[in-house]
Amino acid sequence: MKNHKTIVLSNQEISPGYYRMRILAPDYNKLARPGQFVMFRVQRSLPPLLRRPFGIFRVGFMPADCDTMPPKEFIEIIYKVVGSGTEIMQGLHYGDPVELLGPLGQGFEFGEADEEKILVGGGIGLVPLYMLAEKMIDHSKVRLLMGGRTRDDIITVTEFERLGVETYVSTEDGSLGEAGLVTQVLEKKLQENNQVSVYACGPMPMIEAVEKICSAHRTPLQVSLEALMACGVGACLGCVVKGAGHTQEQPSYLCTCKVGPVFHARQLAWGSDDDAAASDCGVCR
Amino acid sequence: MKNHKTIVLSNQEISPGYYRMRILAPDYNKLARPGQFVMFRVQRSLPPLLRRPFGIFRVGFMPADCDTMPPKEFIEIIYKVVGSGTEIMQGLHYGDPVELLGPLGQGFEFGEADEEKILVGGGIGLVPLYMLAEKMIDHSKVRLLMGGRTRDDIITVTEFERLGVETYVSTEDGSLGEAGLVTQVLEKKLQENNQVSVYACGPMPMIEAVEKICSAHRTPLQVSLEALMACGVGACLGCVVKGAGHTQEQPSYLCTCKVGPVFHARQLAWGSDDDAAASDCGVCR
Amino acid sequence: MIKRRKKIIRPRLSVNIAGMELRNPVMPASGTFGYGEEYAPYLDLNSLGAIVTKGLSLHPKAGNRTPRICETVSGMLNAIGLQNVGVDVFIKHKMPFLEQFDTPVIVNFFGNTQDEYAAVAERLDAISGVRALEMNISCPNVKHGGIVFGTDPKAISSVVRQVRKKTSKPLIVKLTPNVTDIQVTAKAAEDAGADALSLINTLTGMSVDVKTRRPRLANTIGGLSGPAIRPIAVRLVHQVVQAVSIPVIGIGGITRAMDALEFLIVGAKAVQVGTANFVDPHAMATILNELEDFCLAEGIDDINDLIGSLEV
Amino acid sequence: MIKRRKKIIRPRLSVNIAGMELRNPVMPASGTFGYGEEYAPYLDLNSLGAIVTKGLSLHPKAGNRTPRICETVSGMLNAIGLQNVGVDVFIKHKMPFLEQFDTPVIVNFFGNTQDEYAAVAERLDAISGVRALEMNISCPNVKHGGIVFGTDPKAISSVVRQVRKKTSKPLIVKLTPNVTDIQVTAKAAEDAGADALSLINTLTGMSVDVKTRRPRLANTIGGLSGPAIRPIAVRLVHQVVQAVSIPVIGIGGITRAMDALEFLIVGAKAVQVGTANFVDPHAMATILNELEDFCLAEGIDDINDLIGSLEV
Ligand SMILES: Cc1cc2nc3c(=O)[nH]c(=O)nc-3n(C[C@H](O)[C@H](O)[C@H](O)COP(=O)(O)OP(=O)(O)OC[C@H]3O[C@@H](n4cnc5c(N)ncnc54)[C@H](O)[C@@H]3O)c2cc1C
Ligand SMILES: Cc1cc2nc3c(=O)[nH]c(=O)nc-3n(C[C@H](O)[C@H](O)[C@H](O)COP(=O)(O)OP(=O)(O)OC[C@H]3O[C@@H](n4cnc5c(N)ncnc54)[C@H](O)[C@@H]3O)c2cc1C
Ligand SMILES: Cc1cc2nc3c(=O)[nH]c(=O)nc-3n(C[C@H](O)[C@H](O)[C@H](O)COP(=O)(O)O)c2cc1C
Ligand SMILES: Cc1cc2nc3c(=O)[nH]c(=O)nc-3n(C[C@H](O)[C@H](O)[C@H](O)COP(=O)(O)O)c2cc1C
Ligand code: FES
Numbered sequence A, B: 001m002k003n004h005k006t007i008v009l010s011n012q013e014i015s016p017g018y019y020r021m022r023i024l025a026p027d028y029n030k031l032a033r034p035g036q037f038v039m040f041r042v043q044r045s046l047p048p049l050l051r052r053p054f055g056i057f058r059v060g061f062m063p064a065d066c067d068t069m070p071p072k073e074f075i076e077i078i079y080k081v082v083g084s085g086t087e088i089m090q091g092l093h094y095g096d097p098v099e100l101l102g103p104l105g106q107g108f109e110f111g112e113a114d115e116e117k118i119l120v121g122g123g124i125g126l127v128p129l130y131m132l133a134e135k136m137i138d139h140s141k142v143r144l145l146m147g148g149r150t151r152d153d154i155i156t157v158t159e160f161e162r163l164g165v166e167t168y169v170s171t172e173d174g175s176l177g178e179a180g181l182v183t184q185v186l187e188k189k190l191q192e193n194n195q196v197s198v199y200a201c202g203p204m205p206m207i208e209a210v211e212k213i214c215s216a217h218r219t220p221l222q223v224s225l226e227a228l229m230a231c232g233v234g235a236c237l238g239c240v241v242k243g244a245g246h247t248q249e250q251p252s253y254l255c256t257c258k259v260g261p262v263f264h265a266r267q268l269a270w271g272s273d274d275d276a277a278a279s280d281c282g283v284c285r
Numbered sequence C, D: 001m002i003k004r005r006k007k008i009i010r011p012r013l014s015v016n017i018a019g020m021e022l023r024n025p026v027m028p029a030s031g032t033f034g035y036g037e038e039y040a041p042y043l044d045l046n047s048l049g050a051i052v053t054k055g056l057s058l059h060p061k062a063g064n065r066t067p068r069i070c071e072t073v074s075g076m077l078n079a080i081g082l083q084n085v086g087v088d089v090f091i092k093h094k095m096p097f098l099e100q101f102d103t104p105v106i107v108n109f110f111g112n113t114q115d116e117y118a119a120v121a122e123r124l125d126a127i128s129g130v131r132a133l134e135m136n137i138s139c140p141n142v143k144h145g146g147i148v149f150g151t152d153p154k155a156i157s158s159v160v161r162q163v164r165k166k167t168s169k170p171l172i173v174k175l176t177p178n179v180t181d182i183q184v185t186a187k188a189a190e191d192a193g194a195d196a197l198s199l200i201n202t203l204t205g206m207s208v209d210v211k212t213r214r215p216r217l218a219n220t221i222g223g224l225s226g227p228a229i230r231p232i233a234v235r236l237v238h239q240v241v242q243a244v245s246i247p248v249i250g251i252g253g254i255t256r257a258m259d260a261l262e263f264l265i266v267g268a269k270a271v272q273v274g275t276a277n278f279v280d281p282h283a284m285a286t287i288l289n290e291l292e293d294f295c296l297a298e299g300i301d302d303i304n305d306l307i308g309s310l311e312v
């Protein structure tokens, strides 16, 4: 947990509207756990005022510029251009000064070794699952069910495959993989075998559907949520979601930035008709 | 008078803290008169909110990118980095989208042919005098008295000399040319010959000193003033200066952007002890 | 490719305010558009919903000392001091220009006493080219210790009543945001006979040059405008719309159609664009284009369907 | 080159507010710094002038539904709804952490009735680690139709008086900017026994998502903070400093030393930094460094020489 004033190493469009940015990030290889995020900011740029939260896609080392130097540590984030902040990010180049606050939040718990793991990713929700797969692949069979609206939303699947993850792709419009929702595939898999752990990240409707399926099959589920964030460190209380047992009379709010962004499904309130989790905040894409 | 959405052609530091920017500017060769200015803005950049006024240094044509196209028209501005807006300008490159509102304001009147002309420029105040010299040099002898704090503030003198303008340089610290104030040189020149016209642009204390000298010698003087501007077109009334005959009871305010920025000295109120012209606005450098 | 046959129907943008049919809901804010002629080279005045003039007083007014403006974060402060040519010069020298256009002219005016307000209104009432009056009540009442008319419901009531008697033209009262409860001042204006309300005028602000330790404005205090104030303006318009039954014109930090739409959705029937004109003289034209595009994209045939459509 | 021998004397930054000697005039604004521990990994809490906690109530408070925040131009809206752990949990679980530091702890608190205010004050008064109380009066008075305490001079007078009886610790009253005349509310607080005033709390604002036509905050209306509001805050502090004789703490949109200096120059004895902490957890450290640099550059030995040095 530190604020790094650092620089962009590279920034490339990997699919229409999706960018992959590599950022110099000392210590992240040691510190960052799968599922954690950073609060990102372009140095000296106003607007936007607030930092933007992004999941850590992966951490790594790259050769230093000269032999006598240690290799450079970096993180990669993958972002979709959706508004003012990501539009500015799109234009960044090697050397541009940025700031990273992080790594923040709680990451995923890895579950039992040997037990099969199913990762469910929707669109940009795939991002935090990669590092998770990296850590689990040596001990467990890992499957990825990856969904998106069109084939443009299916990103970095090859990277997962290269790790040895078995991947299923479906798109709503059938432009890549099977036509349909990723949750249909999950349902089928759990019918075959519910002795697995599920990890999901994606748009809220997808996460809710995944939760329904998993709770029906009594399969443990961890989800990574998005919420509007100002501080990222638990100070503003802007990012809360409803905890399990939340009622009007006995409200229970958990900070997504601190208690999350990864929650065990059982920690959260599901299916309440008003503002279940962050589902009505209009920010979950 | 038009708003051009256009691009930067080049942007170079010509002296520490001083930049020269060339901007694609159709029609400016026909329209722009010496002494006029533009309201400049980086497209889609906020901050700063308001446009920034800059004098037109020169207009010109450059070869088109291919033979079948007409040559490209441009203007050049020269600016000193002083605050938030000019700091952003400093970072602009070829192709960056900018907007020019202009050409705005009244330019210089050329005076009698054959009569000698003395241009007095202080620092960045030199800018609007170049085009003026260009226009007058064929009919009149033109001298430039150029002053600045240090040699870094003495810019584009070679350009004036190339036109055939006789230039005198003085700096307050003596780091270039004579040590002292440019007004001392003016005083000497007018003692030799007061049958000249004087044109001055620079910091307000310099302009006030020039006015004192010229009125003592009954020499006609035109000055180009700076003022804080929001609109540049006479709509906001933010940029006013006191006109001749201004009193508390009968106030007379003239828009620098519309009636100026070039005024005949006789149009203005001089030496009133409260806020003579824009002198107390803290913006005249 | 199939050739599209569907005719694109342009959405209806016209709105009706106090009996005035405006071709669209976009007009300049007083004091940011001069007397119209300043921006005529840049913008087709016939494309606007209305033209709103600089505020006029009974006698010419010289305004404040300089500096009169300064930039702040996403906003600007001004203390122009209501410099204007006076109502008579306006009628003689500025109206003829404005009458060339087929766009309603709304004249903004003010006074430092009730009688001054009434006198200006009376003169403007006689001018056929003036389509409506907008009354700026953010002025100090010199007869009552300089308290701003618009912050005191009783003063509002009294001055609006007196002006109401002097004109049968639509009377728009422009509210100040510098009050504890805008619903009270809004109702005072409505009850006193206003046909419409416009808001917000600028918020009082100040900025200091830390090097010289002097205020950046000669007047020390000035009015804050621009994008920075928009959330405050949207809130105030929202509150006023709920308190009155006359139409409301939304003002404050509008630079794009998205901004204008916030005001329309909370219930403003039209909007005024101020500071944005300085930044971009085409701002209102761009806003109008974007408004039309938005309606097309969202399948809105008539902008009136959008007005007040906020879902809480 | 001549070797410089002149010893650089570090300027004195300490200020005294209501009997508290603060090592410097920079502290966080309530609600933007949690209970201190959230920012401890990023900032040396011993470098601050004071620590100001999230606002506390008698009982724990869950806060509003989400979304609770949204970004606006150079600002943000929040409607957190004063979520907090309640005064008892604070004392038990949060105070021990804060007591590790050698920095005065100022506890912000509120209530929805006078009695609630008094009860919280009484409990905090008993806690030795609490150096001073900051009373947030921007809360609706549920016994009086929900009118915000801080907008009504009588309500201010009454609630501050009652709280004053319950504590002998320095009592800072935090004013709301959403009033017609801040000098009146400031004086009401002073007369009722406040030892110092802090301002401004957030300005009421609103933002609309034009696609969904819904307010961006679940609560519809929220509080605007950040750089956008600074000119309004500076003006209000300027006015309050002239109206009262107790010390004033300036708040609103401070991100850099230059911003803090505006408040100090108009007469604030200290400043609070709010939204800027979210943007940069080191903001206050940077401000402190810059303040020192400014004093050195301008030859100011003691920051108190700067306070109130505005030349009008
Ligand atoms: C823990 C976490 C991890 C995330 N990881 C990723 C990621 O790996 N890749 C990616 O593309 N996006 C990710 N997001 C979403 C990302 O933060 C938003 O897309 C981004 O903030 C949008 O910024 P903007 O300025 O472009 O959009 P705007 O709509 O202009 O933003 C306006 C405000 O809303 C907030 N906001 C908008 N959308 C979201 C959202 N979906 N979630 C949270 N806040 C939002 C912004 O932060 C900002 O404060 C993550 C969000 C969270 C909370
Ligand atoms: C008619 C005219 C012609 C000018 N020509 C030139 C030129 O050729 N070269 C050049 O370097 N400068 C010129 N200036 C001054 C130039 O406009 C300012 O230096 C520039 O606006 C500073 O912007 P900033 O954002 O960097 O400074 P900031 O101090 O951050 O600006 C804050 C605000 O103050 C205004 N401002 C600051 N300084 C001045 C100033 N001296 N005059 C007017 N407004 C000011 C800015 O426009 C802005 O609105 C001219 C000014 C005028 C009025
Ligand atoms: C330079 C300037 C001058 C103004 N003059 C007037 C005026 O004469 N009468 C008036 O009612 N409002 C005046 N206003 C207020 C605007 O009409 C408008 O209410 C305010 O600027 C908020 O809108 P904006 O944020 O779009 O600028 C003026 C505003 C500015 C910036
Ligand atoms: C998220 C958030 C929570 C806040 N909570 C409180 C609070 O509990 N008590 C209080 O008195 N002020 C609260 N405030 C107001 C701030 O303390 C401060 O007065 C205001 O934000 C203006 O300062 P700024 O512009 O520096 O943020 C809160 C502000 C924000 C942004
Ligand atoms: S983002 Fe501020 S508490 Fe979570």
Ligand code: FES
Binding pocket: B228, B229, B230, B231, B232, B233, B234, B235, B236, B237, B238, B239, B240, B255, B256, B257, B258
């Ligand atoms: S700059 Fe607006 S009137 Fe001159």
